[in-house]
Amino acid sequence: MVVYSCAWVGRQAAVAALVLCGCPALAERASPAQIAQVTPAVLAEPRMIDPPALYLGARAGQPFLEERAHLMDAVIAAEDRQPDLARALTDLAEFFFAHAMAPEGLSVLSAVRGEGVPLAHALRARAFELALGLIDERRRPLTDRAAALLGPGHDGWPDQPLFLALSHIRDGSCTEAGPLLARAVARLARFPSPVRARVLPGLLECAIQTGQWRLARDLAASFDDYPELKGGAAYYYLLGSVAETVDKPLAAFDSYAHVISGRDVWAHRARRALVSLGLRRDALSTGEAIQLLELESEMWRGDDSSGEVLDELASLQVIAGRKVEAIETYGLLVSRRAGTPQAAAAHQKARALIEDLYRKGSEGEISLGDFMADHTRISRYFRFTQGFALASEMFADTFRKAGATKVAAEEYATTHDYLTAAQDLGITTAEEGQLARLKVKEAETLLAGGQFEALGTLLLQPITLSDPDLKRRFDLVSARYFDETGQSAELLADTDERGETTQILRLRALARFERGDWAPAATAYGRLHAREGSALPLPDAIRYLLAAHRSGDNARAAELAETFPSLTELPGWAEIARGLTEPAPALLPLREETARARIDKAQQTLDSLPETGNLN
Structure with a gap:
């Protein structure tokens, strides 16, 4: 109510x-x-006011340049006065519409706005804005004020059936346009010839699809009245479409083939139809169809149909077993149709293929050489996606396991950098800990490959590691780096050994031992012994014993000599142990020299032992 x-x-x-x-x-x-x-x-509720009916009478034609100059002079003369300016601008837009020049007309009408424009002029401008929008080959969305004229509030407007039918055809909905076609065609007869030539092919196609054969026949016959339509690509494409409908494939093939060299949308559709017909009738092999669609993907770009071509091409490539090519094609579709539903669907299809490819590569089903070549081809399209970052990490893991540390380290770094950039740009979001994991893996790989210069540069970078396991792994790399490069001071700086791994404790104890810091070395080996117990490797046990002795802690040295059973297996150990644990009298220099000789012998024994401790 x-x-x-x-x-x-x-x-x-x-x-x-x-x-x-x-x-x-x-x-x-x-x-x-x-x-x-x-x-x-x-x-009663007051009815919405309709725009005036367009082209109630024949429009007088003048030479193009002369008429345009006259209309533009009127716009200049109107200055900012209303309604003079609105009338002059709308007259100029009508001129452009009469010549089917939609972009120019829409540009002019964008200036007919504001509270000062009288209602009658505003309605006329809206009507032409709708008409121009519907014949615009750029297929841009209608303005809100133009689209409103297609609503039920204006169902009494005489031009609405025509424009509503054109709107449905533009949206690809012939089912909706079908009931309106007869009235639309009747109304179209009032409009200028260039406009009729622009919309007739769409009306004919819709008549064919909805089975209105009498109307379709009349529309096809009218093509002879327009030079741009007579014998053109639209005519032959639609003729081929009718032949397919009545199961005349040879006639359809002839019609499509007649216009395949054309450059307009109808020639493009004829080439696509030819490929589809050839596949359905087994007249084309999958490989031949792929070649034709590859060519078409370069000839036609920029609209939904171009995206459909790429999607069909990728599907055929998958069928032919050319999955890497299909991934590239999907990547091309994502690039060319960015931000569209087509691109989103292509990305999902590509992701499934990528996951399968990289799984096979990681499991050895693909040779490393082929895997690298495939990765190089694919990566240029998907580098900025989080999903591909996971695949790239898998690629690097595979080469790291194979010993190709340089390739793996570079891939970890590249993946990290692209993912960081994508996250900064708001393109994607990395998984929690993903960036840190890539850096730790890069550091581990550089260490394994002996690339100490690059590793040193990486260690200087600020890296936030919230995961305890990643932090332990990174600290171990740092310790190994300082040890390998002789930077024992850096290895021992600012240490808090309570949470360190066994390997780091061992490296730091060794660094203190080699620096001659006997008491700290003994303390460090004591922590290592407390961690490993009787499993402490023999070289560490000997260093522990020597560090305790050289720090003057003979009691501990004596205890250690009895603690490690493996020491007793060394040749002459009993004599060495007595020399280490029994202090020589100060008045007997010869015995002191003998003790020193025994210590040196223990050191020589240590040096001759194989390294049984695994520091990796």
């Missing part, structure tokens, strides 16, 4: 009273029933 304000009802009642007062006799003779019939009409 509609609720009206008291003021509005009062105004309508006043209007009714004025009408009756203007006709006193009518007022006197009117019965209550008659008055009741008048009241709903007076109180």
Whole structure:
């Protein structure tokens, strides 16, 4: 139920009273029933005002340049005066519409706005804005004020059936346009010839698809009236479409082949139809169809149909077992149709193929050489996606396991950099810990490959490691790097060994031992012994014993000599141990020299032992 304000009802009642007062006799003779019939009409919701009907009469034609100059002079003369400016601009837009020059006309109408534009001129401008938008080959969305004229509030506008049918055809919905076609074609007869030539092919195609054969025949016959349509690509494509409908494949093939060298959208559609027909009738092999679609993908770009060509091409490449080519094609589709549903669907299809390819590569089903070549081809399209970053990490893991540390380290670094950039640009979001994991793996790989200069540069970078396991791994790399490069001072700086790994404790104890810091070395080996117990490797046990002795802690040295059973297996160990654990009298220099000789012998024994501790 509609609720009206008291003021509005009062105004309508006043209007009714004025009408009756203007006709006193009518007022006197009117019965209550008659008055009741008048009241709903007076109180009814006011109807929306329709634009004027376009082209009620024939439009006088003038030479193009002369007429355009005349209309542009009128725009200049109007300056900012209304309604002169609105009238001059709309007249110029009508001129462009009459020549099917949609971009120019829409550009002009964009200036017909504002509160100063009278309603009549605003409605006329909206009507031409709708008409120009529907014939615009750029297929841009209609403006809100133009699209509103297609609503039910304007169903009494004489031009609406034509424009509504064109709108449905433009959206690819012939089912919706079908019931309107007869009225649309009748109305179209009033419009200028260039406009009719622009929309007739679409109307004919829709008539064919909805089975309105009499109308289709009349429309096809009318093509002869237009030089740009007679014998053109649209005619032959639609002729081929009809031949396919009645199962005449040879006739369809001939029609499509007649226009395959054309450059407009109808020639493009004819080439696509030819490929589809050839595949359905086994007249083309999959490989031949791939070649034709590859060529078409370069000849036609920029619209939904170009995306469909690439999608069909990728599907055929998958069928032919050329999956890497299919991934590249999907990547091309994502690049050319970025931000569209087509691109989103292509990305999902590519992701499934990529996951399968990299799984096979990691499991050795693809040779490393082929895997690298495939990765190089694919990566240029998908580097900025989080999903591909996971695949690239798998690629690097595979080469790292194979010992190709240089390739692996470079891939970890490249993947990290692209993913960081993509995250900064808002393109994607990395998994939690993914960036840190890539850096740690890069560091480990550089260490394994002996690339100490690059590793040193990486270690200087600020890296946030919130995961305890990644932090332990990174600290181990740092310790190994300092040890390998002789930077024992850096290895021992700012150490907190409570949470360190066994390998780091061993490296730091060794660094103290080699620096001759005997007491700290003994303490460090003591922590290592507490961690490993009787499993402490023999070289560490000997260094522990020597560090304890050289720090003057003979009691600990004696205890250690009895603690490690493996020491007793060394040749002459009993004599060495006595020399280490029994202090020589100060008045016997010869015995002191003998003890020193025994210590040196223990060191020589240590040096001659194989390294049994695995520091990796």
